[in-house]
Amino acid sequence: LNLQAPLAVAWVGEVDGLLRLIDQTLLPQRLEYVDCSSPEMVWEAIRQLRVRGAPAIGIAAAYGVCLAGETLARVAPHARPAQLQTVIDYLASSRPTAVNLFWALDRMRRRASAVPATASLQQFREQLLDEARRIQAEDSQSCRAIGRSGAPLLADGCGVLTHCNAGGLATAEYGTALSIIFTAQEQGKRLHVYVDETRPLLQGARLTAWELQQRNVPSTLICDSAAAQVMQEGRVSAVIVGADRIAANGDTANKIGTYALALLAQAHSIPFYVAAPLSTFDLTLETGASIPIEQRAAEEITCGFGRQTAPRGVEAYNPAFDVTPARYISAIVTERGIIRPVTAQEIRRTSSALQA
Amino acid sequence: LNLQAPLAVAWVGEVDGLLRLIDQTLLPQRLEYVDCSSPEMVWEAIRQLRVRGAPAIGIAAAYGVCLAGETLARVAPHARPAQLQTVIDYLASSRPTAVNLFWALDRMRRRASAVPATASLQQFREQLLDEARRIQAEDSQSCRAIGRSGAPLLADGCGVLTHCNAGGLATAEYGTALSIIFTAQEQGKRLHVYVDETRPLLQGARLTAWELQQRNVPSTLICDSAAAQVMQEGRVSAVIVGADRIAANGDTANKIGTYALALLAQAHSIPFYVAAPLSTFDLTLETGASIPIEQRAAEEITCGFGRQTAPRGVEAYNPAFDVTPARYISAIVTERGIIRPVTAQEIRRTSSALQA
Numbered sequence: 001l002n003l004q005a006p007l008a009v010a011w012v013g014e015v016d017g018l019l020r021l022i023d024q025t026l027l028p029q030r031l032e033y034v035d036c037s038s039p040e041m042v043w044e045a046i047r048q049l050r051v052r053g054a055p056a057i058g059i060a061a062a063y064g065v066c067l068a069g070e071t072l073a074r075v076a077p078h079a080r081p082a083q084l085q086t087v088i089d090y091l092a093s094s095r096p097t098a099v100n101l102f103w104a105l106d107r108m109r110r111r112a113s114a115v116p117a118t119a120s121l122q123q124f125r126e127q128l129l130d131e132a133r134r135i136q137a138e139d140s141q142s143c144r145a146i147g148r149s150g151a152p153l154l155a156d157g158c159g160v161l162t163h164c165n166a167g168g169l170a171t172a173e174y175g176t177a178l179s180i181i182f183t184a185q186e187q188g189k190r191l192h193v194y195v196d197e198t199r200p201l202l203q204g205a206r207l208t209a210w211e212l213q214q215r216n217v218p219s220t221l222i223c224d225s226a227a228a229q230v231m232q233e234g235r236v237s238a239v240i241v242g243a244d245r246i247a248a249n250g251d252t253a254n255k256i257g258t259y260a261l262a263l264l265a266q267a268h269s270i271p272f273y274v275a276a277p278l279s280t281f282d283l284t285l286e287t288g289a290s291i292p293i294e295q296r297a298a299e300e301i302t303c304g305f306g307r308q309t310a311p312r313g314v315e316a317y318n319p320a321f322d323v324t325p326a327r328y329i330s331a332i333v334t335e336r337g338i339i340r341p342v343t344a345q346e347i348r349r350t351s352s353a354l355q356a
Numbered sequence: 357l358n359l360q361a362p363l364a365v366a367w368v369g370e371v372d373g374l375l376r377l378i379d380q381t382l383l384p385q386r387l388e389y390v391d392c393s394s395p396e397m398v399w400e401a402i403r404q405l406r407v408r409g410a411p412a413i414g415i416a417a418a419y420g421v422c423l424a425g426e427t428l429a430r431v432a433p434h435a436r437p438a439q440l441q442t443v444i445d446y447l448a449s450s451r452p453t454a455v456n457l458f459w460a461l462d463r464m465r466r467r468a469s470a471v472p473a474t475a476s477l478q479q480f481r482e483q484l485l486d487e488a489r490r491i492q493a494e495d496s497q498s499c500r501a502i503g504r505s506g507a508p509l510l511a512d513g514c515g516v517l518t519h520c521n522a523g524g525l526a527t528a529e530y531g532t533a534l535s536i537i538f539t540a541q542e543q544g545k546r547l548h549v550y551v552d553e554t555r556p557l558l559q560g561a562r563l564t565a566w567e568l569q570q571r572n573v574p575s576t577l578i579c580d581s582a583a584a585q586v587m588q589e590g591r592v593s594a595v596i597v598g599a600d601r602i603a604a605n606g607d608t609a610n611k612i613g614t615y616a617l618a619l620l621a622q623a624h625s626i627p628f629y630v631a632a633p634l635s636t637f638d639l640t641l642e643t644g645a646s647i648p649i650e651q652r653a654a655e656e657i658t659c660g661f662g663r664q665t666a667p668r669g670v671e672a673y674n675p676a677f678d679v680t681p682a683r684y685i686s687a688i689v690t691e692r693g694i695i696r697p698v699t700a701q702e703i704r705r706t707s708s709a710l711q712a
Contacts, residue, residue, distance in 0.1 A: 028664075028666065028667040028668075029664060194673075196581075197555070197657060197666070198581070199553070199555060199579040199580065199581060200579050205657070205658070205666040209667055210666075210667045219670070219671065220672065221654075221657055221658065221666055221671065221672040221673070222673050222674075223555040223580070223612065223613070223674070224555065224579070224580050224581040225552075225555060225580040225612050225613025225616060226612050226613070226673065226674075226678075227616065228615050228619060228678070229612060229675060229678040230673070232615065256582050256585060257580075257582070260581060260583065260584035260620055263619065263620055264616055264619055264620070267619045298577075301553060301561070301577055301578070302561070302577065304661065305660070305661035305663045305665065306661070306663060307661045307662060307663075308384070308385060309553070309558050309561050309661065310553070310562065310565050310577055311384040311565055311566045311569050312384075313569065314561075314565045314569060314575070315575065315576045315577065316576065316577040316578065317550075317576045317577070317578050317586070318578075318579070318582075319582060319585060322582075322584070
């Protein structure tokens with residue numbers, strides 16, 4: 001793996017530092033960073049998709065909590081956790097679907113509540129920064145482990161189809177779905193990746209194609225609507241995608257178009273894999289029916305790329321995610337191994353180690 | 357039906373007239389026309405998709421033959437049909453998949469060869485123009501008849517999903533798939549149309565949404581990748597698309613993404629209909645496997661909308677069409693009624709009236 005790849009999310013400095021994000025809305029034309037010095041700037045960066053990808057959102061939000069120093073300075077030591085909670089609730093409102101956001105913020109909350117009231121503000125903030133750094137480091141390790149878990153699923157010479165971006169830009173490093181591809185390539189397997197462009201925001205064309213190019217993975221960009229054709233031509237022997245939230249039964253919310261791919265993969269007898277760290281599982285939800293689906297602005301469809309592509313006044317429906325029922329998922333690849341078959345029982349078994 | 361809708365293809369004047377096309381690449385921002393005064397201009401307009409849609413391409417090419425006056429003036433009367441054949445072959449090279457192009461040009465060839473050598477050049481050209489006008493008038497009537505044939509398939513209050521543009525802009529008038537929708541609405545049925553935007557060239561967003569808006573048909577634009585979600589939510593009770601070529605067994609070439617929609621419709625137990633005039637059938641091809649699929653430039657994907665949306669140097673695969681096997685097609689709606697089940701035998705039965 002090319003360890004020189006730029007990080008989507010990085011903390012610069014110590015307690016009084018700032019959060020540096022790759023502004024992913026500018027890729028692939030420009031690699032530019034946005035420095036966030038307040039929770040408000042992090043909220044905006046998440047909402048505007050300057051940082052996106054379920055694990056990366058969680059990490060960014062955790063660091064966003066570390067930027068609450070000014071707010072914390074206003075209250076007495078014993079009131080710090082409650083004061084921090086308003087920042088946490090605010091950051092949690094940035095996007096509704098990816099559960100890693102709430103998971104990371106909950107870790108920050110628990111860490112804050114464990115700090116003794118005798119601690120100085122500096123010490124309190126050091127604890128927060130330590131927790132955010134742990135979340136980031138653990139995600140990095142999880143992604144590496146997902147790569148190792150999943151690489152055996154890909155045979156030498158095979159074609160792989162992916163959707164949206166589940167790469168290093170969506171995580172601390174390496175990615176989830178792409179980590180499997182990078183690891184298999186590291187192991188000497190020759191792969192060819194078909195990349196769905198992923199309308200409306202083209203994360204596949206803009207981000208995944210860019211990451212694959214950076215790591216010299218042979219790839220071909222296609223329109224989302226060409227995936228079935230590519231499968232029918234026998235070019236693809238596996239589909240791998242990331243996830244934004246996985247319910248207790250394995251139903252998986254991911255970028256709009258994922259559910260269609262799962263159905264198309266089944267129609268062509270191609271295995272359909274989801275790659276995600278355990279932080280993406282939401283065991284409080286029995287099925288995917290309870291996952292809130294973010295609805296985004298019609299303009300993402302009608303006015304993409306700075307040009308009006310539909311008549312003025314046209315109505316558009318723009319759900320950012322869909323839910324793929326567990327029965328269409330061949331396996332879920334986690335940092336603790338492969339969940340197969342995808343059932344509530346197998347998910348409980350794999351995740352229980354984490355809960356302990 | 358709003359008979360005031362602008363025509364995609366119109367001949368202006370008499371024998372020395374010109375072909376006026378809506379420049380569909382400029383819609384929906386601007387309704388502008390391009391006047392073609394030579395076969396070369398018609399070839400370019402077809403190749404650049406200023407005029408598109410299988411029936412409309414056929415009509416435009418037929419009129420393109422009528423613009424060969426200068427070429428014909430150079431040869432003796434008995435050499436006119438051979439001279440015209442070079443123009444016909446040239447126009448046939450503009451696009452490879454839609455069979456209506458070759459069908460219309462073949463009608464022009466046959467008409468030319470039937471003109472007696474004693475005819476003046478003016479008379480010869482009048483015969484050509486008459487044939488092109490017949491092709492256009494017949495397509496207009498066919499589209500109307502397709503609308504009447506297919507309207508009973510749509511129940512009051514139902515949702516319909518369509519892909520690309522099979523409307524008035526793709527034909528002489530009314531359209532194929534959209535003619536069914538227009539006719540059902542004329543009959544007082546309340547419909548809601550979901551329009552796939554249809555990447556890479558967005559014929560759904562740019563053209564179909566525009567036509568529906570013009571005719572006051574309630575509609576919602578979606579990304580191609582959201583079609584499965586819309587089906588899963590129960591919003592759609594029929595899918596209707598057009599066709600570029602239909603083989604003898606019913607396998608249907610249409611805009612890339614059609615095959616995926618057929619599979620997704622089947623997975624949701626939603627009927628999938630193809631609407632096309634009999635000129636779209638190519639009975640010389642036993643199955644869809646022999647239909648040539650046009651490959652278009654990578655830039656349509658990587659540089660759409662005048663902006664680079666993928667890294668420089670990325671490889672793209674851009675088939676303009678795919679082939680939907682007959683077994684996924686619930687029925688084909690033609691000007692001579694509904695073909696159901698979609699089998700070689702039923703197709704022969706319906707088309708034999710035409711052959712006679």
